Amino acid sequence: MAEVVHVVAYDCDVLVIGGGIVGLSTAYAITRAAPGTRVTVLEKEAGPARHQTGRNSGVIHSGIYYRPGSLKARYAVRGAAEMAKFCAEYDIPHAVTGKLIVATERDELPRLHALVQRGRENGLTVRELGTAQMAEFEPEITGLAAIHVGTTGICDFTAVARRLAEASGAEIRYGARVERIDRRPERGVAVRTASGDIVRGRMLVNCAGLYCDEIARLTGDEPGVRIVPFRGEYYELARPELVRGLVYPVPDPAFPFLGVHLTRGTDGGVHVGPNAVPALAREGYDWRTVRPRELAGTLAWPGAWQLARRHWRYGAGELHRSLSRSAFTEAVRRLLPAVTEDDLVPAAAGVRAQAVLRDGTLADDFLIQRTPRAVHVLNAPSPAATASLPIGREIARRALAGLER
Incomplete structure (x- = not known):
């Protein structure tokens, strides 16, 4: 009896889920590393970069905050230089501005000094400043001491994502919400979208951001983490002339959030924020947006x-500043005493896709897992936009290695 051979007609070699900057950078990297590889990107929104990529302060991070040797440290330092070069090459609005990190309390001085050491371990040039030197950079900012990091910058990450989509040569399908995934190690993956389309690929790359853990489970993999969404609430400064560039407080090392900071964007406006409060939906950009199924998943x-029990005091402070503009103003006044409540104009919020382990630990590094016929990007919040070019290459390397099996 003749052997029956099943021939699978693939629509692409690599199927990327997610049209944010990481997914599009991955598509871009694959087509450059392996010309002729067919890549399809499925994005549920009508265009690219509608969530984490397009809803942040647009800062190209230097890499000073991240543990030496970590993916975040290596990719942010490398990515900051590459992002500035990419923006210059494609005429995307950007600037390398440098930034101040300011200590306003005595107990912050040791942490400020530790940042100096960490920055230098990560290969950065870090200048320590006294109050007089601080005033040369930012006359309206007050503090006990500061450091200046020259490689920090700003850019339009949405424009970067659009350019990556164009330059990748990939097929980008917008309005393609993934509903089901059928993965067979010997035959690749088949994805069904909400519109009923079936897309078949030899390899799946999950860059779904706020939904990356759900996509992993649809694939049949248990990621070991869940995305707990945190909303970052921003204001615009009505008197942008008060701030020349980028000003940050000394962050609490126990959290991946950088505290309320001031960042002048490429449009000349100054972003103030963010708060970090639990969101009641994965796309919960305000308190009115509640999705019971998603909230129940977080609470389960x-x-x-464990996270709430461990850090409820920190969370209570963030919640207070979310509900009280006067409390938020007081937080800003630590750095910028001239600011008033009337100077703060509500702006669009963002949601951070933070991976949380079962024991309540916040994943503090990029988390990428490869399983048969799939690569899952399970934790890629800030500084992922900064580091998107090297991250994309790393994901591409793993995806292409999976194709060779």
């Missing part, structure tokens, strides 16, 4: 309760 994860 043991790590969410």
Whole structure:
């Protein structure tokens, strides 16, 4: 009896889920590393960069905050230089501005000094400043001491994402929400979208951001983490002339959030924020947006309760500043005493896709897992936009290695 051979007609070699900057950078990297590889990107929105990529302060991070040797440290330092070069090459609005990190309390001085050491371990040039030197950079900012990091910058990450989409040569399908995934190690993956389309690929790359853990489970993999969404609430400064560039407080090392900071964007406006409060939906950009299924999923994860139990005091402070503009103003006044409540104009919020482990630990590095016929990007919040070019190459390397099996 003749052997029956099943021939699978693939629509692409690599199927990327997610049209944010990481997914599009991955498509861009694959087509450059392996010309002729067919890449399809599925994005549920009508255009690219509608969530984390397009809803942040547009800062090209230097890499000073991240543990030496970590993916965040290596990719942010490398990515900052590459992002500035990419923006210059494609005429995308950007500037290398440098930034101040300012200590306003005595107990912050040791942490400021530790940042100096960390920055230098990561290969950065870090200048320590006294109050007089601070005033040369930012006359309206007050503090006990500061450091200046020259490689920090700003850019339009949405424009970067659009250019990556164009330059990748990939097929980009917008309005393609993934509903089902059928993965067979010997035959690749088949994805069904909400419109009923079936897309078949030899390899799946999950860059779904706020939904990356759900996509992993649809694939049949248990990621070991859950995305707990945190909303970052921003204001615009009505008197942008008060701030020349980028000003940050000394962050609490226990959290991946950088505290309320001031960042002048490429449009000349100054972003103030963010707060970091739990969102009631994965795309919960305000308190009115509640999705019971998603909220129940967060509350069912043991790590969410462990996180709340461990850090409720920090969370209470963030919640207070979310509900009280006067409390938020006081937080800003630590750095910028001249600011008033009337200077703060509500702006669009963002949501951070933060991976939380079962024990309540916040994933503090980029988290990328490869399984048969799939690569899952399970934690890629800030500084992922900064580091998107080297991250894309790393994901591409793993995806192409999976194709060779």
